[in-house]
Amino acid sequence: MIRDRGNIKWTAIMLPEHVAAVKQEVINLEKVKQPILDEDRLTEIEMLIHEAMEYNLLLEFKLFKKGYIDSIIGHTHFIDYIKxxxxxxxxxxxxIKIPFQKIVDVLKV
Known part of the structure; x- marks a missing residue:
């Protein structure tokens, strides 16, 4: 019976710099590009946010942060059109302050 140690065997002969580079490459493969929203979807999101402000509804904001999609759940408190x-x-x-350009999607909770 052959008992192979799998990846442990190969990482033993790799330099620590190579192991770090391989781990970083795996992390980079999980990253995504920021989705571009069309005008129709932006209008739907804007209407949803205004409705949620009026009726104090809970929303889930999906945000693009450094290659990943993050989500924040809360009530829209204020819209600052200047900033x-x-x-x-x-x-x-x-x-929490959320820049307009970071929003990928908004959903009712």
Missing amino acids: KEFRVKDNNEIV
Whole structure:
């Protein structure tokens, strides 16, 4: 019976720099490009946010951050058209500033 140690055998002969480079490459493969929203979807998102502000609905904001999609759940507190950002209160009553250009999608919770 042959008992192979798999990847452990190969990482033993690799330099630490190579192991770090391979790990970084795996991380880079998981990254995505920022989706571009069309005008129709932007209009739907804007209407959803205004409706949520009026009726104090809970929303999930999907944001693009450094190659990954992150989500924040909260109530839209204020829309700042000058700074082009939303201010969202999460469950802990913390106000989070979200730039318009980082939003990928908005959903009702």
